[in-house]
Amino acid sequence: MSKGSTKTVRVAIAGVTGYTGETLLRILERHPGVELVGVSSESRAGEKLSQIVPWLPARLDQPVVHAADLYDRGLDAVFLCLPHGESAARAKAFVERGVRVIDLSADFRLPDRELYEEWYRVTHPAPELLSEAVYGLPEFYRDQVRQAGLVANPGCYPTSVLLPLLPLLQEGLVAEDGVIVDAKSGLSGAGKKLRERMHFVEANDNFSPYSPGRTHRHVPEMETYLTQAAGRPVRLTFVPHLVPMDRGILSTIYVRLARGSADDVVKTWQATYADEPFVRVLEDALPETKWVTGTNLCLLAARPAGPGQAVLFSAIDNLVKGASGQAVQNFNLMFGFNEGTAL
Numbered sequence: 001m002s003k004g005s006t007k008t009v010r011v012a013i014a015g016v017t018g019y020t021g022e023t024l025l026r027i028l029e030r031h032p033g034v035e036l037v038g039v040s041s042e043s044r045a046g047e048k049l050s051q052i053v054p055w056l057p058a059r060l061d062q063p064v065v066h067a068a069d070l071y072d073r074g075l076d077a078v079f080l081c082l083p084h085g086e087s088a089a090r091a092k093a094f095v096e097r098g099v100r101v102i103d104l105s106a107d108f109r110l111p112d113r114e115l116y117e118e119w120y121r122v123t124h125p126a127p128e129l130l131s132e133a134v135y136g137l138p139e140f141y142r143d144q145v146r147q148a149g150l151v152a153n154p155g156c157y158p159t160s161v162l163l164p165l166l167p168l169l170q171e172g173l174v175a176e177d178g179v180i181v182d183a184k185s186g187l188s189g190a191g192k193k194l195r196e197r198m199h200f201v202e203a204n205d206n207f208s209p210y211s212p213g214r215t216h217r218h219v220p221e222m223e224t225y226l227t228q229a230a231g232r233p234v235r236l237t238f239v240p241h242l243v244p245m246d247r248g249i250l251s252t253i254y255v256r257l258a259r260g261s262a263d264d265v266v267k268t269w270q271a272t273y274a275d276e277p278f279v280r281v282l283e284d285a286l287p288e289t290k291w292v293t294g295t296n297l298c299l300l301a302a303r304p305a306g307p308g309q310a311v312l313f314s315a316i317d318n319l320v321k322g323a324s325g326q327a328v329q330n331f332n333l334m335f336g337f338n339e340g341t342a343l
Contacts (some may be wrong), residue, residue, distance in 0.1 A: 005008040005287045007033060007222065008017050008034070008035045009033055009034055009035065009071070009076045009077055009331075009335050010035050010037050010074055010075050010076045010077075011028065011036055011037065011075065011076065011077050011079070011152060011331075012036070012037060012038035012040070012073065012075050012078045012079070013025065013028075013036070013038075013040070013079045013081060013339070014039075014040045014078060014079065014080050014081065014082055014090060015040065015050070015067075015080065015081030016039040016040060016041055016052075016053075016064065016080045016081070017041040017043070017044050017052055017064075018083045018145070018290040019319055019323075020104050020246075020319060020323045020324050020327075021039075021041075021079075021120075021324075022053060022209070022316065023319045023323065023324035023325075024079055024319065024324040024327065024328070025039075025053060025056065025060075026292070027320075027325060027342050027343065028327055028342065029056075029057060029060060029330050030341075030342050031102065031218065031328070031337075031341060032277070032341070033335070033341065034342075035103055035335055036060055036062075037073055037075065037296060038062070038065065038070045038073050038075070039062065039064055039065070039237050040064065040065050040066055040067040040069065040070055041064050042066060044064050044068065045065055045066045045069075046063070046064065046065055046249045047063075047064050048061060048062070048063060048064070049061055049062055049063070049064055050231045051062050051065065053066055055160055055264045056130050058161065061150070064095070065069040067082070067090050067300065068093075069283070070094075071093055071094065071097060071243070072097070075094070075097075076099065076100065076335070077101070077335070078094050078099050078100075078101055079102050079104065079157055079324075079327055079331075079332060080094075080101060080102070080103045080104060080105060080255075081104050081105075081324075082104075082105055083105060083121040084106045084107050084120050084122065085107070085120070086105075087103055087104075087105035087107045088103075088105075088124060088125040088126040088129070088271065089110065089125040089126060090105035091103050091107065091108070091126060091129065091150060091275035092125065092126040092129060093297075094133075095129060095149060095150055098280060100148070100149050100150070100151075100334055100335075101149065101150045101151065102136070102151045102153055102327045102330055102331055102334075103133075103150065103151065103152055103153060104153045104323055104327055106120060106155065106217065106221070106274075107124070107126075107151035107152070108124075108129065108130060108133035108150060109135065109152045109154065109155065109221050109277055110130075110220055110221060110224060110269070111130055111131070111224070112130075112138065112224070113127045113130060115224075116247060117120050119217050119219075120217065124323070132148075132149060133148075133150045133151070133152045134147075134148035134149050134151050134152065135151075135152050135154065135225065135319050135324065136148075136151040136152055136153045136154060136327070136330040137159065137162060137163075137225070137326075138155050138330060138333060138339065139163065139272075139273070139276050139278075139279060140162075140225075142333060142337060145330050145333045145334060146333050146334060148334060151330045151334065153323065153326055153330065154221070154321075155218045155322070156185070156219055156249055156316070156318040156322030156323055157185070157216070157218045157222070157249065157322075158218050158221045158222045158225075158235070158315060159298070159321060159322050159326065160183065160223050160251040160298070160314045160315070160316050160322065161183070161238075161251055161253065161314065162183055162222060162226065163237075163279060163298050163300065163314060164223055164251075164253060164300050164312045164313075164314045165179070165202045165229075165253065165255075165267070165312070166226065166229045167229075167253070167268050167272040167273075168265060169226055169229040169230040169234065170229045170230075170258070172256040172258055173257065173258060173259060173264060173265060173268055174256065174257055174265075174310075175255065175256040175257070175258045176226075176230045176232055176233065176234040176259075177232065177234075177235065177256075178254075178255070178256050179220075179234065179235070179236050179237070179253065179254070179255055180236070180237045180239075180253070180254040181236055181238045181239070181251055181252075181253050181254075182241075182251070182252045182253075182254070183238070183239070183240045183241065183249060183251040183252070184228065184240070184241045184242075184243045184249065184250050184251075185240060185241070185242060185243065185248070185249045185318055186243055186245040186246050186248045186249070186289070186318060187242060187243075187244070187245070187246065188327055189275050195249050197260045199324050202210050206242075206244055207240050207241060207242070207243060207244070208241060209239055209240070209241045209242075210240060210241070210242060211240060212238075212239040212240075213237060213238070213239065214235075214236075214238065216240055218238070218239055218240075218324050222236055222238070223235060223236060228310070230236040232294075236333070237241070244266060246314075247248045247289075247293060247317055247318055247319050248289030248290070248292065248293060248315070248316050248317055248318060249289070249314075249315065249316050249318045249322060250288075250313070250314070250316075251312075251313070251314045251315075252311060252312070252313055253289060253311070253312040253313075253314065254305065254309070254310075254311055255309070255310055255311075255312060255313075256308055256309055257308050257309060261304060261310070262302045262303055262304040262305075262311075264320075265302040265312065266281060266283060266301075266302050266311055269281045269300055269302075273300075276333045276339075277339060277340050278296045278298060278329070279297070279298045279300065279320060280297060280298070280299050280300070280330060281296075281300050281301070282299055282300065282301040283301070285301065286301050286303075286313050287299035287300065287301055287314065287315030288315060289314050289315050289317075291315065292315050292317045292321070293314055293317055294317060294320065294321075295317060295320060295321070295325075295341060296317075296320050296321045296325035296326065296328075296329060296340075297316070297317075297321060298315070298316045298321055299314070299316075300314055300315075300340065301310070301313045320343075325343055328341075328342055328343060329343060
């Protein structure tokens, strides 16, 4: 698509009432090439979208429908903000109709069906599509995303871990064993589904780890793509924490250096991300979540940590670069818009 093109892409959001769905609305509302022709929610179908999202501009207001009601609306693209298991079945129906899909669930992030079923404990509804799905981390899979009919949008924690580690493993700068990720996330990363630990009284003025070691579902996603980059198996120790803030992820990553120093880490990042619009390497400061709130940025920094060791820092907004912003970044690539449009 040429600069200044007036082409409009017909788009729908399935699962519009979650945090990622609402964040998508905010981004797409300012996208000059998008016509929003449908939104769905299984729990709120039949209501007007403005009843659920009061800030919505009047021109975007429309009835909320069931996801199946979006199938035959002449869509060019659909964003799926649905639970794992449910999302793959919807994706299959859209793909069969020639609709290009950006899936924000975990259903197509793992190319190995058995690995997916082991970690997510559901039978994959559309395993035949796994070989077609492209992992939507644009900084490393940009060309594949442009041609994709089905994009698996990365998880939020994996985005914050892969962006710092992938180029270092590709260059053989860090050892593939002994990688420790200590990550903190705001509460919106857990979604809107009510759980006891998400109650205000439980979460406020509290700081708590969960799913430590090798028990979090994002572990196989991170290891799959790190292993591909390294050309040999990479195993992580991953400990996520809940922080009493709305949004944001800060990942602190401890690595052994196979060669070089923390300065070489920074130089490798600078070379890798020199032309990337959404990755910035800090030299004189350490990333903070408030610096990325509401943006599609990932901020990186590195510091020495004794002989042969380094500490890496990565900050993103889990709802933007960790979810909906990255989804729009992928959408822009798929439909020929400037990659940063609306971001």
